Amino acid sequence: MAEGIKNKVAIIGMGCTKFGEHWDRSAESLIVEAFEEAITDAGIEKKDIDAAWHSTCFDEVNVGKSAIPLAAALKLPYIPVTRVENFCASGTEAVRAASYAVASGSCDIALALGVEKLKDIGYGGLPDFSQLRGIYNRQIFPNVTAPGQFAMLATRYFNRYGLSPEEGKRTLAKISAKSHANGALTPKAHLRRKVDVETIMNAPIIAWPLGLFDCCGVTEGAAAAIIVRADEAKAFRSDPVYVKALQIAVSPEEEYRYNKWDGTHVETTYRCGVRAYEEAGIKNPREEISMMEVHDCFSITELVIYEDLQISLRGRAKEDVDSGFFELNGKMPCQSDGGLKSFGHPIGASGIRMIYEEYKQLQGKCGERQIKNPRLGLTHNLGGFPANCVIGISIWGNEL
Amino acid sequence: MAGITAYGVYLPYYRLKRETIFKAMGWFTPGIAGHAKGEKAIANYDEDSVTMAIAAGMDCFTDISREKINTLYLASTTLPNKERGNASIACGALNLSPNTRVAEFSGCLKSGTTALITALNEPNSELTMISASDCRLGKAGGTQEQLSGDGAVAIAVGNEGVIASLIGYYSLSYDFADYRRMDSDKFTRSWEQRWIRDAGYFKMIPEAINGLLTKCGIQINDITKVIYPPLSIRDHRDLAKRLVLEPDKVQAHLIESIGSTGSAHPLIMLIAALEEAQPGDKILVASFGSGSDALLFQVTEDIKKLKNRNKLKRNLDYKGELENYIKYLSFKGMLAKEMGIRGEEITPTSLSLAWRERNAVLRLVGSKCKACGTPQYPTERLCINPDCGAMDQMEDYSFSDKTGHLFTYTADHLAYSEDPPALYGIVDFEGGGRYWFDLTDCRLESLEVGQPVQMTFRRRYLDEIRSVAGYFWKAMPFKG
Numbered sequence: 001m002a003e004g005i006k007n008k009v010a011i012i013g014m015g016c017t018k019f020g021e022h023w024d025r026s027a028e029s030l031i032v033e034a035f036e037e038a039i040t041d042a043g044i045e046k047k048d049i050d051a052a053w054h055s056t057c058f059d060e061v062n063v064g065k066s067a068i069p070l071a072a073a074l075k076l077p078y079i080p081v082t083r084v085e086n087f088c089a090s091g092t093e094a095v096r097a098a099s100y101a102v103a104s105g106s107c108d109i110a111l112a113l114g115v116e117k118l119k120d121i122g123y124g125g126l127p128d129f130s131q132l133r134g135i136y137n138r139q140i141f142p143n144v145t146a147p148g149q150f151a152m153l154a155t156r157y158f159n160r161y162g163l164s165p166e167e168g169k170r171t172l173a174k175i176s177a178k179s180h181a182n183g184a185l186t187p188k189a190h191l192r193r194k195v196d197v198e199t200i201m202n203a204p205i206i207a208w209p210l211g212l213f214d215c216c217g218v219t220e221g222a223a224a225a226i227i228v229r230a231d232e233a234k235a236f237r238s239d240p241v242y243v244k245a246l247q248i249a250v251s252p253e254e255e256y257r258y259n260k261w262d263g264t265h266v267e268t269t270y271r272c273g274v275r276a277y278e279e280a281g282i283k284n285p286r287e288e289i290s291m292m293e294v295h296d297c298f299s300i301t302e303l304v305i306y307e308d309l310q311i312s313l314r315g316r317a318k319e320d321v322d323s324g325f326f327e328l329n330g331k332m333p334c335q336s337d338g339g340l341k342s343f344g345h346p347i348g349a350s351g352i353r354m355i356y357e358e359y360k361q362l363q364g365k366c367g368e369r370q371i372k373n374p375r376l377g378l379t380h381n382l383g384g385f386p387a388n389c390v391i392g393i394s395i396w397g398n399e400l
Numbered sequence: 401m402a403g404i405t406a407y408g409v410y411l412p413y414y415r416l417k418r419e420t421i422f423k424a425m426g427w428f429t430p431g432i433a434g435h436a437k438g439e440k441a442i443a444n445y446d447e448d449s450v451t452m453a454i455a456a457g458m459d460c461f462t463d464i465s466r467e468k469i470n471t472l473y474l475a476s477t478t479l480p481n482k483e484r485g486n487a488s489i490a491c492g493a494l495n496l497s498p499n500t501r502v503a504e505f506s507g508c509l510k511s512g513t514t515a516l517i518t519a520l521n522e523p524n525s526e527l528t529m530i531s532a533s534d535c536r537l538g539k540a541g542g543t544q545e546q547l548s549g550d551g552a553v554a555i556a557v558g559n560e561g562v563i564a565s566l567i568g569y570y571s572l573s574y575d576f577a578d579y580r581r582m583d584s585d586k587f588t589r590s591w592e593q594r595w596i597r598d599a600g601y602f603k604m605i606p607e608a609i610n611g612l613l614t615k616c617g618i619q620i621n622d623i624t625k626v627i628y629p630p631l632s633i634r635d636h637r638d639l640a641k642r643l644v645l646e647p648d649k650v651q652a653h654l655i656e657s658i659g660s661t662g663s664a665h666p667l668i669m670l671i672a673a674l675e676e677a678q679p680g681d682k683i684l685v686a687s688f689g690s691g692s693d694a695l696l697f698q699v700t701e702d703i704k705k706l707k708n709r710n711k712l713k714r715n716l717d718y719k720g721e722l723e724n725y726i727k728y729l730s731f732k733g734m735l736a737k738e739m740g741i742r743g744e745e746i747t748p749t750s751l752s753l754a755w756r757e758r759n760a761v762l763r764l765v766g767s768k769c770k771a772c773g774t775p776q777y778p779t780e781r782l783c784i785n786p787d788c789g790a791m792d793q794m795e796d797y798s799f800s801d802k803t804g805h806l807f808t809y810t811a812d813h814l815a816y817s818e819d820p821p822a823l824y825g826i827v828d829f830e831g832g833g834r835y836w837f838d839l840t841d842c843r844l845e846s847l848e849v850g851q852p853v854q855m856t857f858r859r860r861y862l863d864e865i866r867s868v869a870g871y872f873w874k875a876m877p878f879k880g
Contacts, residue, residue: 124742125742128742128745128816138749139749139750140757140761140778142836142837142838143817143822143824144815144824144836145812147812148814151810151812153808155808156808205811206813206814207814208821208844253784254784256834257777257833257834257835258774258776258786259833263807263808263826
C-alpha cells in the first residue's frame with residue numbers, strides 16, 4: 001500500500017454555522033460565517049490561504065455551479081479554487097483534496113468549505129432532481145427517494161436476521177433517541193430536543209419501515225476547515241488535530257445490478273473502512289477508536305455502519321445498541337453532537353461538520369457533551385445509496 | 401386455411417363495483433340504479449390501451465413464438481397517441497422484430513373484429529397478432545360509466561397450428577352515430593338508448609349474422625355458440641330472443657364481471673367460447689359499432705394442444721376491489737387533486753435518449769456476457785461480474801419474459817405517486833440479473849421478501865404539458 005496521508009497534515013482551524021432552515025440567509029452569508037470562524041480559530045488571515053476546495057451538491061437550488069460562488073463570497077484573490085461534488089460525501093472530498101494539496105507541498109495553507117441551501121424548492125425532502133445518470137434515470141429507474149432507498153436496506157436486514165418489524169423498529173428507534181439526546185446538548189444542531197423511543201416508533205411512516213424520526217432533516221448550513229502540514233501545525237496553535245486516514249471508496253455498482261450483494265450492508269463502507277484502518281495503522285477498531293461521527297442519514301444506515309466499520313459483528317449491532325455501547329457515556333460514543341439526526345444534512349457541509357465535532361472533541365471543547373480523553377475520532381460520510389455510493393472516511397487524532 | 405392459432409387476454413387487476421358508483425353518484429342520476437349490479441374491470445392509473453394491448457399480446461407467447469410474428473394490428477378506440485405509433489410502441493415492448501408490419505384499427509367499436517378479418521385475409525402473412533384493447537370513459541354518474549369496462553385481448557392468426565379455422569365473414573358499415581367522441585373528447589357521448597337498441601343493435605347484428613349465415617349456407621341452429629356484445633344485460637337477452645337462439649347457444653356477455661370493453665369485447669367473449677369449445681364446434685362472433693362484422697369459425701382438434709386454455713378464467717379470478725370511487729376518478733384523470741410541488745416537478749423527456757436506449761426502455765432487453773454468462777441490465781460495455789469484467793462481450797438478453805423474485809422493497813410516502821405510497825423494490829431474475837423496479841397492482845401488506853414477480857409494461861408518467869407519455873416496465877405479483 002502507498003504510504004498514505006497519516007500524520008502529514010493537520011487541521012488548525014474550523015468553523016461551522018448553526019444548521020437549520022435559514023429562510024432569511026443566503027448561501028453567501030453562510031459561507032462567510034463558517035469561514036470567519038475558521039480563520040479566527042486558526043489565527044490566520046484570508047491572504048494566508050493558498051488554495052481552496054468548495055463542496056456543494058444541489059447547485060441548482062441556490063449555490064450555483066463552479067467554485068466561483070466560494071471565491072466570490074469570500075473575495076478570494078485569484079487563488080485556485082475548485083468545486084467538488086460527490087453526492088453527500090462532498091464535504092469529505094473537499095477536506096481530502098485540500099489535505100493532499102498541502103501534503104504535496106504545492107500549497108501551504110488550504111481551505112475546505114462546504115455549504116448547502118436546500119429549502120428554496122417549496123417542498124419537504126431533498127430536491128427531486130435527476131441524480132445518477134441524469135435524465136436517463138427518469139426513463140428506467142423508479143422514482144425513488146433517499147428514505148425509500150435506505151428503507152429497502154431495513155426491509156432486507158429485518159428479513160435476514162429474523163427481526164419482526166416491531167423488534168427492528170425498536171432497535172432503530174434507540175439509535176435515533178440516542179442521537180436526539182446528544183443533539184439537545186449541541187447549540188449548533190438544528191433539532192435540539194430529546195425524543196423517546198415510543199414516540200419514534202409511533203411516528204408517521206415516511207418509507208416503510210422507516211418513520212419520521214428514522215430520517216434526518218433537510219437543513220442548511222456551512223462548515224470549513226483550514227489545513228496545514230502537520231510539522232508546521234504547532235506554529236499556529238498548541239492543539240492541532242492530525243490526520244490519521246482519509247479514504248474515499250466508490251461503488252462500481254456491483255451491488256446494484258449483480259446478484260451477489262446481500263442487501264443488508266453497505267459494501268462500500270466496509271471496503272473504505274478496511275483501507276482507512278490500514279492507513280491509520282488501526283488493528284482493532286472497536287478498541288482503538290474513541291468516538292465516531294457517522295452518516296446517519298437514516299437510523300438503519302447507522303445500524304449497518306456499526307457492522308460495516310467492524311465495530312459490531314454482522315447481524316449483532318443490535319446487541320451493542322441495546323447495551324448502550326454507542327451512547328455518550330458508552331464505550332464508543334457515536335454522534336456525540338447528535339449527528340445528521342439532529343443537525344440535518346446540508347449535503348456539501350455535512351462531511352466537514354462531522355470533522356468539526358471530532359476536532360472540537362479532540363481539543364476538549366465540547367462542554368456538557370465532552371467525551372473523556374478521546375484519542376482517535378472517526379468520521380464516515382456516505383454519498384448516494386446503499387447499493388451504489390461514495391464513502392468518505394477520515395480518522396483524526398490529537399497526537400502525532 | 402387461415403385461422404386462430406393462439407390467444408391471450410388481459411384484464412386489469414382492479415374491479416369497481418357498480419354499487420360503489422351508484423352510492424357515489426345515485427343522488428345525481430338515480431336512474432343508474434337499474435345498472436348497479438356486478439362490477440367492472442378498471443385499468444390502473446399506470447395503464448392505457450397500449451399497455452393493456454401489450455399485456456394481452458404477451459399472454460399469447462405461451463403458444464406462439466414471437467420470432468414468427470411478422471404483422472401486428474392494434475384495435476382500439478382509445479389509443480393514447482394520435483401521432484406516434486401506438487402499434488410501434490407495442491411492437492417494441494413485445495420485443496417483435498422491427499421488420500414487423502404494424503397498423504392500427506380505430507374509429508368504432510367493431511375495429512377489433514375488422515382487424516381480425518383483415519388478418520384472416522392475408523395468406524402471405526406468416527403470423528399476425530391482433531390486439532384489441534379499450535378503456536372508454538363515461539362521465540360521472542352516467543350509464544356509460546356504469547357499463548364500460550377496461551380490458552384487452554390478443555389473437556394470433558396463421559396457417560399452422562390453427563385452433564379455430566375461418567369459415568366466412570360478413571361486414572356491414574353504417575354511419576350510425578350511437579356512441580361518439582371527437583378529437584378533443586375525453587368522454588363518450590350517446591344518443592337515446594332506446595333508439596340505439598331498436599334502430600341499431602336489434603337490426604344491425606341480426607343483419608350481419610343473417611348475411612353471414614346466408615353467405616356460408618348455414619342455419620343458425622348449426623352454430624354451437626353465438627357471440628355478440630351486450631348493449632345492456634337486458635338488451636343482450638332480448639336480442640337472443642329475436643335471433644331465436646336457445647339460451648345455451650348464447651355466449652355470456654360478461655357485463656357483470658368486467659363491463660363492456662369496447663372494441664375488445666366481442667373478441668374477449670370469443671376467447672371465453674374457445675376456452676369451453678370442443679373440436680368441431682362452430683362459433684359465430686359479431687361486433688356492433690358503426691355497423692357490424694360477423695365471423696364464423698370452426699374449432700379444430702389442435703385446440704387441445706394449447707398450453708393454457710383458461711386465460712380468461714384466470715384473468716377473471718385475479719382481481720382486487722377498488723373500493724373508493726374518488727380514487728377511480730383520480731385514476732381516470734377526472735379529479736383535480738392537490739399534487740404538491742414535488743408532484744408538479746416534471747423533468748422533460750429526452751426522446752433522443754429514449755430512442756438510443758430503446759432496447760432497455762421499451763423492450764427490457766439487457767445483455768448476457770458471452771465470457772461468463774452473467775445476465776445484466778441495462779447493457780453496458782463492461783461486464784458487471786467483478787470476477788469477469790470482459791469488454792464488449794454482450795449479447796441481447798430479454799428480461800420481460802423472466803420471472804423475478806422480490807429481493808427487497810419499500811412503500812415510499814415521500815416520492816410522488818398517483819397511488820401513494822409508491823411501492824418499489826429490487827428484483828432478482830431467475831437465471832440471473834438484478835434491477836430496480838416500481839411495483840404495481842399490489843399493496844404493501846401483501847409483499848414479502850423473495851416472492852415471485854413478473855414484468856409488466858406500464859405508463860410511468862404522463863407529461864401533458866409536453867404531450868408525451870413515458871413507458872417502462874414494472875414488477876407485479878406473479879400472475880402466471
